[in-house]
Amino acid sequence: MNKLLKLGRGLLIAIGLIAGLALWAMAPWPVLLALAAAMALWMALTRSGQQAASVAGVGISTLRQRLGSSSVVVIGIAGVVAVLVAMLSMAEGYRQTLARTGSDDSVIVLRGASAAEVMSTLDLASINVIEQAPGIARAPDGRPLASPETVVAANLPIKGGAPDQDGSVQLRGVGDRAWLVRPQVKIVQGRKFETGKREVVVGSGAQRQFAGLDVGKQIRLGSEQWTVVGVFKSGDAMDSEVWSDAEMVAATYRRGASRNAVVAKLTSAKQFKPFKAALAGDPRLQVDATTTADYFAKQSETMTTVIRVIGIVVGSIMAIGAVFGALNTMFATVATRAREIATLRAIGFRGLPVVVAVMLETMLLALVGGLIGGLLAWVIFNGYTASTIAGGVGQLTFDFRVTGALLWSGLKWALAIGFVGGLFPALRAATLPVTAALRAL
Amino acid sequence: MKYFHLIWAELMRRKTRTTLTLLSIVAAFLLFGLLDGVRESFDQAGNSANGVKRLQTGSRLSFIQPLPMSLNDRIGQVPGVKQVSYANWFGGAYQDPHNQIFSFAVAPNYLDLYPEISVDPAQRKAFAATRTGVLVGAQLMQRFGWKVGQKLPLQSTIFPNSDGTKNWSFDIVGVLSAADKKTGGWYDQMILMHWKYFDDSNPYNRGQVGWYVTEVSDVNQADRVAKAIDAISANSDHESKTQTEAASAANWMKQMADIGLIVGSIMGAVFFTLVLLTGNTMAQAVRERTSELAVLKTIGFPDRSVLMLVLAESVLLLLIGGVVGVALAGVLGPIVSAGSRGAINVPPIGASSWLLALGLMVAIGLVVGALPAIRAMRLNIVDALSGR
Numbered sequence: 032m033n034k035l036l037k038l039g040r041g042l043l044i045a046i047g048l049i050a051g052l053a054l055w056a057m058a059p060w061p062v063l064l065a066l067a068a069a070m071a072l073w074m075a076l077t078r079s080g081q082q083a084a085s086v087a088g089v090g091i092s093t094l095r096q097r098l099g100s101s102s103v104v105v106i107g108i109a110g111v112v113a114v115l116v117a118m119l120s121m122a123e124g125y126r127q128t129l130a131r132t133g134s135d136d137s138v139i140v141l142r143g144a145s146a147a148e149v150m151s152t153l154d155l156a157s158i159n160v161i162e163q164a165p166g167i168a169r170a171p172d173g174r175p176l177a178s179p180e181t182v183v184a185a186n187l188p189i190k191g192g193a194p195d196q197d198g199s200v201q202l203r204g205v206g207d208r209a210w211l212v213r214p215q216v217k218i219v220q221g222r223k224f225e226t227g228k229r230e231v232v233v234g235s236g237a238q239r240q241f242a243g244l245d246v247g248k249q250i251r252l253g254s255e256q257w258t259v260v261g262v263f264k265s266g267d268a269m270d271s272e273v274w275s276d277a278e279m280v281a282a283t284y285r286r287g288a289s290r291n292a293v294v295a296k297l298t299s300a301k302q303f304k305p306f307k308a309a310l311a312g313d314p315r316l317q318v319d320a321t322t323t324a325d326y327f328a329k330q331s332e333t334m335t336t337v338i339r340v341i342g343i344v345v346g347s348i349m350a351i352g353a354v355f356g357a358l359n360t361m362f363a364t365v366a367t368r369a370r371e372i373a374t375l376r377a378i379g380f381r382g383l384p385v386v387v388a389v390m391l392e393t394m395l396l397a398l399v400g401g402l403i404g405g406l407l408a409w410v411i412f413n414g415y416t417a418s419t420i421a422g423g424v425g426q427l428t429f430d431f432r433v434t435g436a437l438l439w440s441g442l443k444w445a446l447a448i449g450f451v452g453g454l455f456p457a458l459r460a461a462t463l464p465v466t467a468a469l470r471a472l
Numbered sequence: 473m474k475y476f477h478l479i480w481a482e483l484m485r486r487k488t489r490t491t492l493t494l495l496s497i498v499a500a501f502l503l504f505g506l507l508d509g510v511r512e513s514f515d516q517a518g519n520s521a522n523g524v525k526r527l528q529t530g531s532r533l534s535f536i537q538p539l540p541m542s543l544n545d546r547i548g549q550v551p552g553v554k555q556v557s558y559a560n561w562f563g564g565a566y567q568d569p570h571n572q573i574f575s576f577a578v579a580p581n582y583l584d585l586y587p588e589i590s591v592d593p594a595q596r597k598a599f600a601a602t603r604t605g606v607l608v609g610a611q612l613m614q615r616f617g618w619k620v621g622q623k624l625p626l627q628s629t630i631f632p633n634s635d636g637t638k639n640w641s642f643d644i645v646g647v648l649s650a651a652d653k654k655t656g657g658w659y660d661q662m663i664l665m666h667w668k669y670f671d672d673s674n675p676y677n678r679g680q681v682g683w684y685v686t687e688v689s690d691v692n693q694a695d696r697v698a699k700a701i702d703a704i705s706a707n708s709d710h711e712s713k714t715q716t717e718a719a720s721a722a723n724w725m726k727q728m729a730d731i732g733l734i735v736g737s738i739m740g741a742v743f744f745t746l747v748l749l750t751g752n753t754m755a756q757a758v759r760e761r762t763s764e765l766a767v768l769k770t771i772g773f774p775d776r777s778v779l780m781l782v783l784a785e786s787v788l789l790l791l792i793g794g795v796v797g798v799a800l801a802g803v804l805g806p807i808v809s810a811g812s813r814g815a816i817n818v819p820p821i822g823a824s825s826w827l828l829a830l831g832l833m834v835a836i837g838l839v840v841g842a843l844p845a846i847r848a849m850r851l852n853i854v855d856a857l858s859g860r
Binding site: 099100103106107110111113114117118121143144145146147149150183184185186197199253254283284285317329332333344345348349351352353355356358359360362363417 | 489492499500533534536537630709744745748755808
């Protein structure tokens with residue numbers, strides 16, 4: 032009977048714990064702040080709260096004597112948080128780079144059912160029709176702000192790779208209006224390419240990824256030699272590209288007058304629906320229009336999910352490992368302090384203050400661990416540059432982003448681990464019969 | 473081995489602690505099992521014996537640029553070439569253009585070059601006889617619940633059909649599966665169709681192929697053959713680039729991201745944490761047993777035996793936890809793969825992963841056991857017994 036009771040209680044605690052953790056994971060920061068405030072008030076104002084505070088004070092002041100075993104909790108949790116934050120910051124950086132690339136008031140028009148720019152082709156007649164569609168903003172000279180562009184996956188030698196090792200870069204052939212459609216693209220070194228010459232400007236990300244992309248150098252694209260005349264920066268996915276004159280790219284890659292896509296600026300985001308409807312209703316066209324924001328969000332969707340899922344699976348398994356480590360350490364702590372705790376209870380301290388005190392101690396260790404882990408991830412990974420194949424064709428360079436939100440969720444994980452790791456030892460400390468504990472070694 | 477019961481008794485001295493330590497070791501090796509499979513599948517990409525024998529010839533301009541069909545016969549005549557085949561991207565997608573599926577249009581002899589893809593002989597015959605037939609990877613069949621014999625509507629994100637739309641219809645005639653599950657996860661995810669049907673039905677392709685696959689009769693001649701193939705189209709408007717399949721796969725993987733580095737650093741963090749946790753537990757366990765160890769020494773156990781006892785205990789602890797963890801990874805891997813509906817593919821754990829894992833268990837066991845064991849060995853009996 033006794034055993035059954037014990038089992039029931041354990042089960043109840045476990046269920047409560049899982050529910051609590053789920054709520055914890057979802058709670059926004061004001062809720063947590065309120066929780067902390069309520070805790071502080073309780074400790075300051077009620078009798079058992081004051082007791083808890085003093086017991087916790089003793090525990091924390093003697094932490095230094097248990098430095099070795101306490102640091103296990105701290106380092107274990109720091110490891111979990113560092114790995115988790117690093118993985119999530121990779122997904123976040125990737126997503127942000129692509130999200131920044133698009134906007135709601137610019138559109139990309141592709142041939143129907145094409146998943147990416149390289150897979151699409153638009154002939155000259157279609158391009159002319161698209162450019163005249165309603166809703167497109169006009170340049171000061173009265174021409175529509177629409178840029179027909181050729182996109183090819185070109186091979187270039189990778190920096191630091193074997194002599195014959197090529198990577199794939201997105202080469203974009205553009206006209207003069209491309210610069211107006213994408214005002215964020217700025218030349219930071221050298222100059223723009225001249226029309227009708229085999230000259231390229233390279234994105235700063237592409238420059239970092241591929242060999243020989245320095246101003247004044249010659250590179251081989253297609254079967255021709257090209258001169259690098261400038262470097263541009265845009266702070267988004269364009270940074271991974273190489274730009275050149277559309278006519279020259281089309282000639283080299285034998286595209287004739289066709290282009291891959293038309294990118295256009297609308298007068299406002301509201302114009303998108305009529306613009307799309309006008310293109311869909313035109314019998315001469317078979318195209319899909321998407322806002323660039325949607326287009327790039329779709330491009331990044333799968334990859335971001337995959338990285339995030341991996342991050343959370345890895346983080347969870349590590350967190351479970353760390354919970355056991357914390358449990359172990361705290362059980363040992365409670366065991367070594369069994370006499371002390373029993374004495375406290377013998378002179379009239381109730382169970383609750385003891386539980387709270389042990390919990391506070393663990394949570395404090397967890398907090399320190401979480402902070403160290405977050406700091407580590409931030410120092411090592413914030414701004415760390417990685418690259419991957421994106422959109423099926425070219426290298427996309429992106430930076431890891433350790434954002435405040437990620438650090439905050441890392442801290443939440445740390446506290447949750449600390450909570451679970453401290454709860455059971457605390458309960459044990461509070462429920463062990465006083466006489467048995469006093470006799471303990 | 474005759475002291476096994478002693479070691480066991482030591483482990484069972486504090487069941488809670490041993491269990492908790494075991495569980496954190498299990499968690500660490502579970503992670504190891506899952507990640508090492510991924511790392512290895514990246515390392516092993518195209519690295520099979522067959523992958524070395526195969527050359528891939530693509531356009532030097534860009535991997536999406538096609539090559540003329542006329543190269544087929546000329547490559548076939550290069551000395552040292554056993555057989556040559558070709559394929560095209562199809563750019564297939566199911567239901568939504570973003571739901572992309574690896575799909576290629578291939579020459580009739582394509583499967584001859586890939587003995588690691590297994591297809592039921594009857595189904596292969598059916599494929600050869602059906603113009604609109606496709607062979608579908610086993611995992612894809614499962615993921616979308618397709619059956620052999622049904623019609624398969626696919627969109628192409630690149631090529632229009634003869635009627636101008638991008639909707640294609642195929643007949644599923646058979647299932648592809650990888651003969652070797654370890655390196656072949658890729659084959660279970662793809663669709664093969666007839667190049668002839670593809671070429672006839674789409675007005676854009678006009679007899680061009682995406683890339684050639686060549687099998688060389690002698691691996692040592694692969695470099696020479698590759699150069700000879702590229703020489704055919706040197707200085708033409710369709711220059712080609714030929715490399716072994718292994719090299720091109722490795723090249724491709726390198727571009728995906730520095731997966732190896734990321735996986736490696738995760739494992740590093742995990743093991744650092746693990747070593748610390750276990751080391752701490754071992755130290756605690758030995759400290760607690762000081763007087764017992766002293767008794768052992770008093771009744772005549774030599775110092776070396778005491779050292780070995782403590783070391784054996786920690787190695788045993790890691791072995792138990794580690795084996796359970798890696799085995800668990802073997803069970804959980806397929807569940808993760810299935811749960812992500814093919815988005816993440818966790819390969820099964822091979823012999824080399826197991827060996828590496830076992831090596832790590834023993835090594836970590838020795839490292840974390842070393843300090844407590846030396847401490848136990850140096851124990852002064854008189855001091856220990858008097859509790860000093």
